[in-house]
Amino acid sequence: MFEEILPNLYRIEIPLPNNPLKALNSYVIKSEGRFLVIDTGMNREECKREMFSDLEKLHVDLKNTDFFITHLHADHLGLVASLVTDTSTVYFNREEIAIIDSQERWQKLYAFYLSNGFPEYELKKALEGHPGYRYGLKQHLDFCILNEGDPIEIGDYHFRCIETPGHSPGHMCLYEANKKILVSGDHVLFDITPNISSWFEMENSLKEYLASLEKIYSLDVNLVLPGHRSLWNNHRMRIRELEQHHQARLNEVLTALEDGEKTAFEIAPYVTWDVDYGSWELFPASQKYFAVGETIAHIRYLEEEAMIRRKTQGDKVVFSLE
Numbered sequence: 001m002f003e004e005i006l007p008n009l010y011r012i013e014i015p016l017p018n019n020p021l022k023a024l025n026s027y028v029i030k031s032e033g034r035f036l037v038i039d040t041g042m043n044r045e046e047c048k049r050e051m052f053s054d055l056e057k058l059h060v061d062l063k064n065t066d067f068f069i070t071h072l073h074a075d076h077l078g079l080v081a082s083l084v085t086d087t088s089t090v091y092f093n094r095e096e097i098a099i100i101d102s103q104e105r106w107q108k109l110y111a112f113y114l115s116n117g118f119p120e121y122e123l124k125k126a127l128e129g130h131p132g133y134r135y136g137l138k139q140h141l142d143f144c145i146l147n148e149g150d151p152i153e154i155g156d157y158h159f160r161c162i163e164t165p166g167h168s169p170g171h172m173c174l175y176e177a178n179k180k181i182l183v184s185g186d187h188v189l190f191d192i193t194p195n196i197s198s199w200f201e202m203e204n205s206l207k208e209y210l211a212s213l214e215k216i217y218s219l220d221v222n223l224v225l226p227g228h229r230s231l232w233n234n235h236r237m238r239i240r241e242l243e244q245h246h247q248a249r250l251n252e253v254l255t256a257l258e259d260g261e262k263t264a265f266e267i268a269p270y271v272t273w274d275v276d277y278g279s280w281e282l283f284p285a286s287q288k289y290f291a292v293g294e295t296i297a298h299i300r301y302l303e304e305e306a307m308i309r310r311k312t313q314g315d316k317v318v319f320s321l322e
């Protein structure tokens with residue numbers, strides 16, 4: 001399914017089966033002779049079918065198509081390898097190339113979540129089903145690295161890159177100042193809340209995320225094109241809501257520790273999650289994994305604010321109020 005949003009700018013909805021995100025918004029911009037595709041979908045058949053069918057209807061010639069990928073997550077990056085030709089440029093950020101290429105990443109994540117109290121059996125299930133593991137980029141690509149302020153010109157659209165670390169270490173938005181358009185990737189979403197997880201590459205991802213929200217708050221924006229769900233116009237109101245949302249979660253983490261020390265896995269059920277599974281016990285392993293990652297990001301923030309302290313107990317890390 002695709003729709004024209006502005007002259008020569010289209011949204012393609014790429015289905016994400018069995019995923020709470022439901023679909024990815026891929027954006028296609030046409031100009032005379034050249035095309036730009038922003039984010040692509042997962043490296044799986046259902047995404048590929050939709051993308052190829054819509055690109056064909058839009059008369060997009062892949063030989064003349066470049067790609068901009070907001071960040072490394074499989075639903076944005078995974079499919080790009082199936083779309084590139086030897087005359088395509090794939091724009092990406094520097095920070096995340098090392099993460100994609102890392103061989104030992106999944107073992108490191110396994111050890112890290114175990115030490116945070118994740119039960120072994122469920123952790124194995126969560127990692128085996130992880131979209132990045134199953135549907136991520138499976139081959140080496142030569143990216144064209146973009147940095148803060150770098151331009152991407154396509155027809156009447158004059159975009160500039162804005163570095164917005166937080167949701168991921170190298171996340172980038174695109175801003176079109178004349179048309180007041182913000183391509184927000186997963187930095188700002190409207191119907192759902194971006195997942196702010198813990199990263200080996202970011203000491204304090206929530207702090208970086210909040211700073212990146214503040215960074216785009218000042219932009220003059222009439223239309224936000226997010227990576228998932230509905231388009232919106234008022235990014236400032238949403239930014240304030242997202243800040244309040246994280247403040248509420250920080251408070252829930254502190255409340256969880258009032259009756260004694262806990263691992264991150266034990267703190268997570270005290271936090272309010274936007275998913276609808278009834279109780280924590282009924283969360284699928286993959287959702288517990290995302291919830292614990294997000295809990296750790298909030299714990300890290302509170303540690304840096306000197307409100308929580310950690311200690312190692314056997315092979316686990318436990319947290320208590322300062």
Ligand SMILES: [Zn+2]
Pocket residue numbers: 071073167186
């Ligand atoms: Zn993402």
